[in-house]
Amino acid sequence: MNLIEIKNLSATTKSGQSILKGLSLSIEKGKIHAIMGPNGAGKSTLAKILAGHPAYEVTEGEIWFKGQNLLDMDPEERAQAGLFLSFQYPLEISGVTNQQFFQAALNAQRKGRDLPPLSNEEFEALLDEKMKAMEIRPEFKTRNLNEGFSGGEKKKNEILQLALFNPDLAVLDETDSGLDIDAMRIVANGVNQMRRADNALLIITHYQRLLDHIRPDFVHVLADGKIVRTGGPELALELEEKGYA
């Protein structure tokens, strides 16, 4: 069964610049899809539109997520429904600790699903477990959200959230960029640990290397606002070798 169905999606910036031009993509439960493509093809725009970023306007098409009309939902409702976007450039917020933010977010998502909030003890136990699994030092908890984090730390922080929130669909927007080999391994482990038979992953990347760690079922090429080619994991290798041209 399809977890998400994107049908003939067209979108522009607020100033009217056309970015997506009739993109269609369906993702089944349990599958990993990768989207590759040249700069400016619309890969990050697709990720932001899925999460509900206000800077874009959908001019045509539909997105159905778990049977719900995603385009009718506010960004927070999408997260509550089980969609997660790992940001390419995570934001910094001073005065708000990682732990405070994670707990506020997780409990807001639970509230959206009519679940009671986790108590401080329950939450902290969960957080400790996930942090340990991701080899993250405890002082991460008390640091302000992404403030003064290195590029790699920010990406790890995104994947830690992925592990905590345990979404049905995770969209990773260039999570591999800026990661060294060790961080890449940790991030990939984190992602692989969240895999279930009933969730799915959409990986947006420029490079093949993350796909060595997280093996996709499908690889799509996005160019000029739509998907121009689809294949198996071997397609990523071919692109790596020959480029997009």
Add this chain to the structure above:
Amino acid sequence: MSTSQEIYSSSEYKYGFTTPIASDVFPKGLSEETIRKISEKKGEPEFLLRFRLKAFKKWQEMEEPVWPNVKYPPINYQEISYYAEPKVKPRLDKLDQVDPELLKTFEKLGIPLDEQKRLSNVAVDVVFDSVSLGTTFQKKLEEAGVVLCSISEAVKRYPELIEEYLGSVVPIGDNFFAALNSAVFSDGSFVYIPKGVRSPMELSTYFRINEKETGQFERTLIIAEEGSYVSYLEGCTAPAFDTNQLHAAVVELVAKERAEIKYSTVQNWYAGDPKTGKGGIYNFVTKRGLCAGDHSKICWTQVEVGAAITWKYPSCILKGDHSVGEFYSVALTNGKMQADTGTKMIHIGKNSRSTIVSKGISADESHNSYRGLVKIVPKAEGARNYTQCDSMLVGNKCSANTFPYIETANSTCQLEHEASTSKMNEEQIFYLQSRGIPREDAVNLIVNGFCKEVIRELPLEFAAEAQKLLALKLEHSVG
């Protein structure tokens, strides 16, 4: 009437209402005669009348300051009535003797007095317009030897203390508004903590302007004797109507050797119509503390979210050696509000230390300025100051300014100044939203994160109230 009714019904200002209590109001205008009448009405001793008249003379020779970074039409001081008191003038020790209208007012404010007495262990000296009503918890305070009463009462009960300390920290000719206040102050609070006593509870006053077109001139004096401690909370709200109201208060604090005074304020006066800027309170306040003794400490914490115009610099004169002054401030402006606020830390004592943490948030079309002076006199060996000034802009029609002044005359002092300006942006809000946090909560989280260092200095129940206020104020400004 229609304008005030419109404001009355709008949700912008939830404390916007006036209470129909009949008041005894002086006719408009200010002269020596008015002052004599105020003094007579209050049955004041001769020294206080002289104090007032001297101040009035000074005031007449002074000019309204023009240096603040605020703009407003000229105030006609003859168009203000300088005294109002509720017709019903109870001297009560029980709440059920209080005018039911008044009790309703408190309920609307969300501060049912009796509840507060029982639950939060706070003694409340309620100022309603200019005359103080019954104080609660008087007994418990008395047992500890702590005095909390209205200034008028203190004038009668402790005239020698009033004569000695009134005007000792803020001289009558200190500035235009302080001089005016010294001439016409109606009432306010008096606190005295004897030697070695820790006040058994936090002392709190709720101010309220009720009578239309009546300037309110509050006067507060707090004296902490050697080795004593007191925490004083001040919160204000005011009703909404469409003529400007002048509020020119003076607060004086005196801390003797090893004494500590913590003075916290949440200020939420009516700020005027958010679209036109019409109406709203002019909040021209002089607050100053004297760290008179060695190792004494004064801490000002303020959350300023209201008033059309704010002009306010809670300051410390660090006279005692090793004395400590602190200033923690959040000033939020929205709509057409203008704020020029900050502090002065005057280092006189050896090894005196001060900390300034100022957080300014400007939204909509408001103007928010921090103005601060750190002054080190020649004999202040080893004085230290740390200043942190952060501004946050919400939207792109507002402005934030910082005017730090530093004067040092001693080479052994150490001064640090940090400043930042940031913008609350859509990307931050979207990031939080994308994690399931609703938009309003996201704004709340960002703002309260920004103000954290100040909010945590507030007493607990004030902190919760302040956080709610900040979120409420920005509800319509973001997005």
